Amino acid sequence: MAETTTVGDAPFPPELFMDLDRSSPVPLYYQVAERIESAITSHALPAGSRIENEIALSERLGISRPTIRRAIQEVVDKGLLVRRRGIGTQVVQGQVTRGLELTSLFDDLIRGGQVPTTELLSRETLPASAAVAEALAVPLGSDTLHLRRLRSADGVPVAVLDNVLPADYLDLDTAALQNYGLYQVLRSRGTTMRVARQRIGARRASADESELLELEDGAPVLTASRTVFDDSGRAVELGTHCYRPDLYSFDVTLVQK
Amino acid sequence: MAETTTVGDAPFPPELFMDLDRSSPVPLYYQVAERIESAITSHALPAGSRIENEIALSERLGISRPTIRRAIQEVVDKGLLVRRRGIGTQVVQGQVTRGLELTSLFDDLIRGGQVPTTELLSRETLPASAAVAEALAVPLGSDTLHLRRLRSADGVPVAVLDNVLPADYLDLDTAALQNYGLYQVLRSRGTTMRVARQRIGARRASADESELLELEDGAPVLTASRTVFDDSGRAVELGTHCYRPDLYSFDVTLVQK
DNA sequence: AGCCTGGATATGTCAAGACAAATATAGATG
DNA sequence: CATCTATATTTGTCTTGACATATCCAGGCT
Numbered sequence A, B: 001m002a003e004t005t006t007v008g009d010a011p012f013p014p015e016l017f018m019d020l021d022r023s024s025p026v027p028l029y030y031q032v033a034e035r036i037e038s039a040i041t042s043h044a045l046p047a048g049s050r051i052e053n054e055i056a057l058s059e060r061l062g063i064s065r066p067t068i069r070r071a072i073q074e075v076v077d078k079g080l081l082v083r084r085r086g087i088g089t090q091v092v093q094g095q096v097t098r099g100l101e102l103t104s105l106f107d108d109l110i111r112g113g114q115v116p117t118t119e120l121l122s123r124e125t126l127p128a129s130a131a132v133a134e135a136l137a138v139p140l141g142s143d144t145l146h147l148r149r150l151r152s153a154d155g156v157p158v159a160v161l162d163n164v165l166p167a168d169y170l171d172l173d174t175a176a177l178q179n180y181g182l183y184q185v186l187r188s189r190g191t192t193m194r195v196a197r198q199r200i201g202a203r204r205a206s207a208d209e210s211e212l213l214e215l216e217d218g219a220p221v222l223t224a225s226r227t228v229f230d231d232s233g234r235a236v237e238l239g240t241h242c243y244r245p246d247l248y249s250f251d252v253t254l255v256q257k
Numbered sequence C: 001a002g003c004c005t006g007g008a009t010a011t012g013t014c015a016a017g018a019c020a021a022a023t024a025t026a027g028a029t030g
Numbered sequence D: 001c002a003t004c005t006a007t008a009t010t011t012g013t014c015t016t017g018a019c020a021t022a023t024c025c026a027g028g029c030t
Helices: A028-041 A054-061 A065-077 A105-111 A130-136 A174-179 A182-188 A207-212 B028-041 B054-061 B065-077 B105-111 B130-136 B174-179 B182-188 B207-212
Strands: A081-084 A088-091 A116-127 A143-153 A156-165 A193-204 A220-230 A235-243 A250-255 B081-084 B088-091 B116-127 B143-153 B156-165 B193-204 B220-230 B235-243 B250-255
Touching: A028 A065, A054 A065, A065 A081, A116 A174, A130 A156, A130 A235, A156 A207, A174 A182, A182 A193, A182 A235, A193 A235, A193 B220, A220 B193, A220 B220, A250 B250, B028 B065, B054 B065, B065 B081, B116 B174, B130 B156, B130 B235, B156 B207, B174 B182, B182 B193, B182 B235, B193 B235
Parallel strands: none
Antiparallel strands: A081 A088, A116 A143, A143 A156, A156 A235, A193 A220, A193 B250, A220 A235, A250 B193, B081 B088, B116 B143, B143 B156, B156 B235, B193 B220, B220 B235
16 A cells, blocks of 8 residues: 555666677676666666566576676665565665765866865875874884875865875875875876775864864864775775865765675 | 785685585575684784685685685675785785674664663654655655654763654654664564665754754764665665764775776 | 465576686796 | 796686575465
């Protein structure tokens, strides 16, 4: 009775999978996942509707079931689909917001259509404190690069970014740091960042911060402290950031497993 | 040269997989993932070390390679392992912090060894505003249940929780809401929550909030507004929460895919 | 009408095998 | 000595096949 909002089956538009390319370096499961996702965000598959089952899709596309399953799972992990055994796979209601990926503020701003600029406030080489040595897994007292930057969007200050990097990065290009995001600079050095652990909180802005961010004294700021690890598991960066809460927030999508 | 912190191979302790149970309802891949994870958190596999490769593990345990792969992938998704083709799989450095799962503040506090209590400040049935109707995907003006609760840990107020639920939940048990978390109450009604989308930010506490949370006027609070969907994709709850930032923060682990 | 049962449906788990692609290492070549 | 090349290693992708399990629905029984 109260189930009246349920929507019936919605087959995929037949043309959706016409351009799958088996010879492409892009994996098949990824190509399929992309098309399912775009069918949802374009509302070709309405919210609440049930999608074609795995077996049928697999046969219709001439792709094995494990590959189809993997494609669907990608979309489930993004929070756009839900699956129930014996029932099927349905489209989640609600607006789609981009999930929190391993991106930097710099990337986020660009994606939002804004123009990010960076002012390098300070750059020092300092011995690792106990806390830093612990977080970066480097010897106590070893050289570390400390950066302090002010990030603005369309000329308005958005965040104060403090970063500490291990000795491998003492020679980072100062000019590049003014023009690109830290993550872009690290990537261009061949570092591939794989895992980030971060804690998000709030506190009053310090005197420094409120001046830089053009806030009143003691105004609230959103904070994030993150440690980033590369593809061999080594700590690459320790970031302590504070954001103007009226200009920035974090979007997170969680999926129950 | 700068690679001196790399640690060599670390075989799994042979006894680690002795008690795998193929007849258990717990999936094999999950049993294996659990044991790998505990080997990491117990430091039996030191940070930076390389684990046994898939083929060897698969043969040694008499389990197919896809199943082993899935087990390892589970641990990778938690941010404890990183993989590189041609290289192997290595343990990520740094402390392990529990990731952000689809849990409630109530569950979080219990896990932290604290005693959560809930005071039901108000409970009203109100017609859905435009914003609520949009977020919950219910008709404009339809009945919705509005809750306002004060959550404390060990007697100290931690958060003010505002929740809006669709008409299906108008008859929620008031007594249960005083003694259990909202999510526990929903689960006991047979609702299984699958996806949550939330935005985390910061702002000044309102007069109400600062009084309830025993803060000064205008003190900063950490805010989260989330929409939760059940296993059929329907919106279950719209939450607007504000936390005392000295007592609570969000931990998030991100993995680059 | 109410309850049980069996079949249909769809996802969940597991296996065995094949080939592709990225990386490191050791050896051959200039 | 430096550089290129072949090879071994390891993860990434894809296929075919099988059975288990949860759910819904229709039919038959009480």
